[in-house]
Amino acid sequence: MISQNTNKDEAKRIIYSVNNLNLWYGKDQALKNLNFTIEENDVTAIIGPSGCGKSTFIKTLNRMIEIIPNVKTSGEIIYNDRNIFDSAFGVEELRTRVGMVFQKPNPFPKSIFENVVYGPKIHGIRNKKKLMEIAEVSLRNSALWDEVKDRLNSNAYGLSGGQQQRLCIARALAMEPEVLLMDEPTSALDPIATAKIEELIMELKKDYTIVIVTHSMQQAARISDKTAFFLMGELIELDKTKTIFTTPRDKRTEDYITGRFG
Amino acid sequence: MDKSMNVREVIKDNFNNKRHRGLEKFIPKIFLLAASLSVVTTVGIVCTLLFDAFKFFSRVPLREIFSTKLAPLSANPSFGILPLINATMITSLIAMCVAIPIGLTAALYLSEFASDGLRRILKPIMELLAGIPTIVYGFFAYSFVTPILMKLIPGLEAKNALSPGIVMGIMIIPMVASLSEDAMNSVPNAMREGAFALGSTKLEVAFKVVIPAAFSGIMASFVLGISRAVGETMIVAIASGSSKIFTFDITRSMQTMTAYIVEFTSGDAGSGTLGYYSLYAVGLILFVFTLLMNLLAQYITRKYREEY
Known part of the structure; x- marks a missing residue:
């Protein structure tokens, strides 16, 4: 049984391969010599106590971390055979392929429709019919279509927090990305909205590779295939979620998931 | 105890x-x-x-008030107010043509492109411009800008509408820039991050996200700038002169509402004369004008305020 699983895993394509990644904020090292692989159509959860570098790490995958001044990196992140730090790899291009959903829903102060088609629009799609089609598909895929189809032109801020977050997911999906990065996407939501987002993630993993940072270990256990445990900028353990939560190899992982610290 | x-x-x-x-x-x-x-x-x-x-x-009959003939001190006085309103609008228009583009681009640069350290230096220096007494600007317009303009534009009168208009614009730049920058700065960073994460460039973030989100504040800064230009006195009194003609020729001298009040409160109009009361009429119109502008600014801020 176990060997069968392993075989199946090996057949999966590697989307991200992180090699010896170090990251500094000024003089403070936030990520230490990370080595990491992310496979196609997996949901990879990243857990760890506050300040362990999990948000920093996920933001490095689409280079959003570079918005912060004085960030330095070393090592490489191979995304589909190309190092994302290569100057030839445009950061904008990377971000159209790797979508991101943030901790707090951050729709633009525009209509629901304009929010979804923002990305396609700035990257050159002008045809109204095509944009409408993109909006509908993206909203259907983010399980929001039925709730908003009659008010696509009303302001996105009229939506509830959970709906706003699904709108932000739709906005990312509109770019037809390959990877979705989610940085604690449910931490600002109530349990019902959280359940909806989790359901959505289970649905989306059929078509997308998902990396999710979460503070909730139950969430990681419920929705992820792989779980990575970070501690003080280091990757302590990365394994199948089941393994991490039942038989972790490292004592520190065990202490964390059993609630002995963190 | x-x-x-x-x-x-x-x-x-x-x-x-x-x-x-x-x-x-x-x-x-x-x-x-x-x-x-x-x-x-x-x-x-x-x-x-x-x-x-x-x-x-x-x-004074209404028909005379809304005429283009202004001659308060002649033997047969006429009190047409249109030359004054015309001059005020023309100088304000010139001022806004200078202040809006420069102020807005300065605000964009400070808010979206300048590093924190640079902004901390540049913004106070820019705001210092707003602290210069307007009489200095007037002097600057008359004795520095006008001579330069005279070399560029033959036939420009020594007192004209163009030079004080430009200098008023320069005076208003910091106000437009500072208020617009405040509006852009209050756009939450989360919104910029959202746009960057969709592969936007810095320019796209500035023009497609930040400006629309800060629209109400930016418009309000324009309107307040106009109101400031309309009420500005010293610059136009010094550099635009006091000819009471009705013209659209910006190379000629013309008198604004405020400059008219300056001229007549300096002693030409005896108390109780029609000329004296005309000051109050002009003052009232000026007051209503700036009041409307300020109300408009408030209305814009409320109507177009984005809630985020």
């Missing part, structure tokens, strides 16, 4: 302290007085303006 050490006792005493309670009631009344002072002053000014302006409007 023992009693004063007991926390509950001290708190109880404090509640029963009459002086303390008296202050609680009395001091807010002083605050109210201070707050009402400016309201009372405003009402007083409006009443005075209305009262004396009424005397003017009741003596």
Whole structure:
């Protein structure tokens, strides 16, 4: 049984391969010599106590971390055979392929429709019919279509927090990305909205590779295939979620998931 | 002594302290007085303006007021106000043509492109421009900008509308820039991050996300800038002169509403004459104008305010 699983895993394509990644904020090292692989159509959860570098790490995958001044990196992140730090790899291009959903829903102060088609629009799609089609598909895929189809032109801020977050997911999906990065996407939501987002993630993993940072270990256990445990900028353990939560190899992982610290 | 050490006792005493309670009631009344002072002053000014302006409007036929012939001191005086309104609008328009593009681009640069350190240096320096007395700007327009313009534009009169218009624009730049920058700065970073994460470039974030989100604040800064230009006095009084002609030729001298008031309060109009009352009429129109502008600014801010 176990060997069968392993075989199946090996057949999966590697989307991200992180090699010896170090990251500094000024003089403070936030990520230490990370080595990491992310496979196609997996949901990879990243857990760890506050300040362990999990948000920093996920933001490095689409280079959003570079918005912060004085960030330095070393090592490489191979995304589909190309190092994302290569100057030839445009950061904008990377971000159209790797979508991101943030901790707090951050729709633009525009209509629901304009929010979804923002990305396609700035990257050159002008045809109204095509944009409408993109909006509908993206909203259907983010399980929001039925709730908003009659008010696509009303302001996105009229939506509830959970709906706003699904709108932000739709906005990312509109770019037809390959990877979705989610940085604690449910931490600002109530349990019902959280359940909806989790359901959505289970649905989306059929078509997308998902990396999710979460503070909730139950969430990681419920929705992820792989779980990575970070501690003080280091990757302590990365394994199948089941393994991490039942038989972790490292004592520190065990202490964390059993609630002995963190 | 023992009693004063007991926390509950001290708190109880404090509640029963009459002086303390008296202050609680009395001091807010002083605050109210201070707050009402400016309201009372405003009402007083409006009443005075209305009262004396009424005397003017009741003596001069409306058809004369809305004519282009202004000759208050001639033997057969005429009080057409259109030359003054025209001059005010033209100089303000020139000023906004300078202030809006430069102010907005400066704000964009400071808010979206300058590093934190640079912004901390540049913004205060820019705001320093707003602290220069307007008489200095007037002098600057008359003795520096006009001679340069005269070399560029043959036939430009020594007093003209163009030069004070440009200098007023320069004076208003910091106001437009600073208020617009505040508006852009208050757009949450989360929104920029959202746009960057969709592969936007910096320019796209600035123009497609930040400006639309800060639209109300930016528009309000424009309107307040216009209101400032309309009310500006010294620059136009010095550099635009006092010819009361109705013209759209910006190379010629023309008198704005404010400059008219300056000229006539400097002693030419005897109290009780029509010329004297015309000052109040012009003042009233000016007041209504700036009031409308300020109301417009408030309306824009409320109507287009984005909630995020």
